[in-house]
Amino acid sequence: MDSTVTPTGIKPERGAKTLIRRHSLTVRLSHWLNVLCMTVLLFSGLQIFNAHPSLYWGMYGADNDPSILSMEAVENGDTVKGVTKIGSLTFDTTGILGVSTVDGEPAARGFPAWITLPSYQDLATGRRWHFFFAWLFVINGVIYMAYGFFARHFRRDLLPTADELKPANLGHEITEHARLRFPKGEKARNYNALQKLTYLLVIFILLPVMIATGLTMSPGFDAVAPWLLDLFGGRQSARTLHFVTATALIAFVLVHVVMVIASGLFNNMRSMITGRYAIETEPSSVGHQGELTP
Amino acid sequence: MSRLITRRRFLIGSTLTASALGLSGCDVLVENPSVQQALRMAEGLTMRTQRLLLGDNALAREFTAADISPVFRANGTSMPDGAQYQELLSKQFSQWQLEIGGLVERPTKLSLAALKAMPARTQITRHDCVEGWSAIGQWTGVPLGNLLHSVGLKPEARYIVFHCADEFEKTLDGSGWYYESIDLVDAFHPQTILAHSMNGHDLEVAHGAPLRLRVERQLGYKQAKYLMRIEAVADLSQLYGGNGGFWEDRGYEWYAGI
Numbered sequence: 001m002d003s004t005v006t007p008t009g010i011k012p013e014r015g016a017k018t019l020i021r022r023h024s025l026t027v028r029l030s031h032w033l034n035v036l037c038m039t040v041l042l043f044s045g046l047q048i049f050n051a052h053p054s055l056y057w058g059m060y061g062a063d064n065d066p067s068i069l070s071m072e073a074v075e076n077g078d079t080v081k082g083v084t085k086i087g088s089l090t091f092d093t094t095g096i097l098g099v100s101t102v103d104g105e106p107a108a109r110g111f112p113a114w115i116t117l118p119s120y121q122d123l124a125t126g127r128r129w130h131f132f133f134a135w136l137f138v139i140n141g142v143i144y145m146a147y148g149f150f151a152r153h154f155r156r157d158l159l160p161t162a163d164e165l166k167p168a169n170l171g172h173e174i175t176e177h178a179r180l181r182f183p184k185g186e187k188a189r190n191y192n193a194l195q196k197l198t199y200l201l202v203i204f205i206l207l208p209v210m211i212a213t214g215l216t217m218s219p220g221f222d223a224v225a226p227w228l229l230d231l232f233g234g235r236q237s238a239r240t241l242h243f244v245t246a247t248a249l250i251a252f253v254l255v256h257v258v259m260v261i262a263s264g265l266f267n268n269m270r271s272m273i274t275g276r277y278a279i280e281t282e283p284s285s286v287g288h289q290g291e292l293t294p
Numbered sequence: 295m296s297r298l299i300t301r302r303r304f305l306i307g308s309t310l311t312a313s314a315l316g317l318s319g320c321d322v323l324v325e326n327p328s329v330q331q332a333l334r335m336a337e338g339l340t341m342r343t344q345r346l347l348l349g350d351n352a353l354a355r356e357f358t359a360a361d362i363s364p365v366f367r368a369n370g371t372s373m374p375d376g377a378q379y380q381e382l383l384s385k386q387f388s389q390w391q392l393e394i395g396g397l398v399e400r401p402t403k404l405s406l407a408a409l410k411a412m413p414a415r416t417q418i419t420r421h422d423c424v425e426g427w428s429a430i431g432q433w434t435g436v437p438l439g440n441l442l443h444s445v446g447l448k449p450e451a452r453y454i455v456f457h458c459a460d461e462f463e464k465t466l467d468g469s470g471w472y473y474e475s476i477d478l479v480d481a482f483h484p485q486t487i488l489a490h491s492m493n494g495h496d497l498e499v500a501h502g503a504p505l506r507l508r509v510e511r512q513l514g515y516k517q518a519k520y521l522m523r524i525e526a527v528a529d530l531s532q533l534y535g536g537n538g539g540f541w542e543d544r545g546y547e548w549y550a551g552i
Contacts, residue, residue, distance in 0.1 A: 236428055
């Protein structure tokens, strides 16, 4: 339906639709390149994690040191159980974490075959994919950052205004989001405050932390920038934070995708592919924003 | 009837295609030689970038005695089972000699006592396994650069190869002996030492007795144990699988700085 709507396709009861230019070519390209990079980085990262499925805190950490998270295969008679430990808590995660099926047989592995790249255990290949796409991700990020500052994308599209940051407004936006009610009309022209804050968090905190904690695991880069070890509390802390931040990014992507679907899959996909995004211009009659119903 | 068969064929066909794509689509890509070749570009980029940022002599972090791991995990071979090594071990390495040869002016053999009598460097550093774990230990040994200066490298020498006493993978053709190699930047780095002591004691067998390499800006598999022979070479293609090391011949990066 939406696809046939043109700026002149007036539907009086809902207001006319106008296609606006929402995403620049740079944003669109970097977005989809990021989708590719983050997907490969996640799956190859889990392959690398599986080589030693335990996490520690501090400068060092190996088998004999206390771990803060571990995935193990525990033999129990003639069965084998997958056990995941987080701190002092122990969970039976047979089938998913610790032990999962490979070629019909239970096998000891941190994450299951269907979520690692390659599916079988191969650390060397996992590392090659991870580092190649890490480079692509960093180059993509540098171009995007330069664009963001010089083309004023950050200031124009992502910096919240003082009004938007007022608690009343944020509270209102949170309630509306929770009810899956999204801004309409002129208000849909720009990101709302929750979007802006989330994207700023991802762009300026989570993704840079991924890169920095990744580099802190490199013995070569530690010699270049020893301060990274102090910043994150050591190589093993950095490895743990790399994992935690990756988890936060997965949570972001899940919410992001749900929101994209809930707020108009076709329109959102079109805007990230062609750049054009349809907004409903308000009916000429007086209507309060919050009272528009779907 | 024919429509039904067509439809069933279509369903079977599409199910097979979907499962092939879903289960092994990524693995097919992974095993494609052109893809593998392309991915290898990242290693060169990483090495050049790190070397550019590092300069030749940036040091790895050195820790204090309080930071040493209570248990330093031993990895790889923990007891070489070759007859020659067992013989040397039974005499506490009194008959062991480190052979230094290849593209050098003055090929040399050094006993363990001679190495221990040389000026040594002691450093407390972090050992990072490619698998992800780390352990901190104190190492004492002879800076490799001093040894190379004393034997004199020929101008065409580009790499230093370390031949080890452990056959890590038993093969009929003998391709499973552990070996490693580094370039001259790392060979002459002040923290690159041939360690004969760990945490204040003679190196244990599990950690590479009597002598192991420490290259502190690279991962654990570069830290060759059970050193027998050091060879200066112009290129690595003539050795074993041609990739410069046991793990390198099995797919791992030669430059293990990340």
